[in-house]
Amino acid sequence: MFTSETKIRVRYAETDQMNVVYYGNYAQYFEVARAEAIRELGLTYKEMEEMGIIMPVVEMHTKYLRSARYDDLITIKTELRELPADHRIEFHHEVYNEEDKLITIGRVVLYFLDAKTFARSKMPEMLYLKLSPFFQTNA
Amino acid sequence: MFTSETKIRVRYAETDQMNVVYYGNYAQYFEVARAEAIRELGLTYKEMEEMGIIMPVVEMHTKYLRSARYDDLITIKTELRELPADHRIEFHHEVYNEEDKLITIGRVVLYFLDAKTFARSKMPEMLYLKLSPFFQTNA
Amino acid sequence: MFTSETKIRVRYAETDQMNVVYYGNYAQYFEVARAEAIRELGLTYKEMEEMGIIMPVVEMHTKYLRSARYDDLITIKTELRELPADHRIEFHHEVYNEEDKLITIGRVVLYFLDAKTFARSKMPEMLYLKLSPFFQTNA
């Protein structure tokens, strides 16, 4: 399993008149968490796009347990529970507030696609090499 | 079953550099669709908040099948498949593009809460009276 | 002078915890107003991009006089006070609430650029032909 952790400070723009983070803004937090998880592996999503691979989101599932509030420094824990074997990759996210309470759970599925043809593709070899050590059963 | 239909024109702001609507922005489209569905029943969500009932989202599930693009006039079909019996209400959304292709499927669960105590509440009586005729089995 | 009017319903997502529309969201309202103004002339901004002309914003000035609130149906009055003679075009916007009170004033300057070379360009001929009748002094 590969895990990663990212912190984000909640912006005023992200709140709504219920005085909490608008439910739609967690998609951005998950995006940042994914990007930082990939960056920790020594690659960036930006570089992947430059290499001709795009990663559109095909599924997102979110459960909202508690609220995040303006200026909260939230922590997003991200997990890859399986090493992608084909064009599909799945990220699990848990968002915690400063009191370490779980506030949101997210699951986001993305595909690796060829940026030109939109054909299903595989994970870039370099990313595979970086990730596979985290999934070796006898390591 | 209660159904409703809403059209939204995609804004430039809502696209990203993949030339499609950013995946996180569908939450806003679902919000607009919910609000218009309630408005059709003769009430507004704004009035509900003024009556002391808030409706936070507790779950959202989205499947992205095709892309929406800048300036597309998308149609969001919204269904209430069950008459809420307690604090929980569930909206089903399907988003169609101008060629009538299904592009996104959404399911959003919200709670009725008392705006002051945050205690679970029931649907406002007025909304119940408007909705129940759509769910009468022998009507 | 060319004038145009557009209505937008304020989304919950666009409010912040001050219970009003977040100041940064007016840029989107101006964008919609510009797009609708151009559409009224028989062209769309989308078509302009397909013709190879992009219109990046180079300046925006906004004065916030009153607040817009959730579910308000605001009216944006848009004016072109001068017929663009070169690569520069300037839109003047006034945003009104449902009581017809002026809530925001905006001025947005954009350039016509070649989408490939980013060289300064002129207004598409077709747009010029549509616009010029509005600026004939003896008409």
Add this chain to the structure above:
Amino acid sequence: MFTSETKIRVRYAETDQMNVVYYGNYAQYFEVARAEAIRELGLTYKEMEEMGIIMPVVEMHTKYLRSARYDDLITIKTELRELPADHRIEFHHEVYNEEDKLITIGRVVLYFLDAKTFARSKMPEMLYLKLSPFFQTNA
């Protein structure tokens, strides 16, 4: 003069199909830069709201010179050029990309208002005490 510097990583959500940061999103960057400038003074904007002072934006002026792009780590330099003497405060922002090129210039004017009455107010005493040393001519 009081100056402050803040770094922000551009999110995918903040780009548009022109492959650059959408012009409306700089308002959020300025917001973050203001909040961080105030935090450096030993107070937070959140605490100010809890003390009963809100700071709505009354004016924003932006010039866009170059583009920011996805994943850029931009630097926002913020200046208070004058010590506020009444209800008005003015922030000057310059946004730089990683090559230290100036990409955007912003000027944002805000008012100090009483959160309950919306009457014009003064800067909180504590903030004044923190700020005034930066503006002493003979210091």
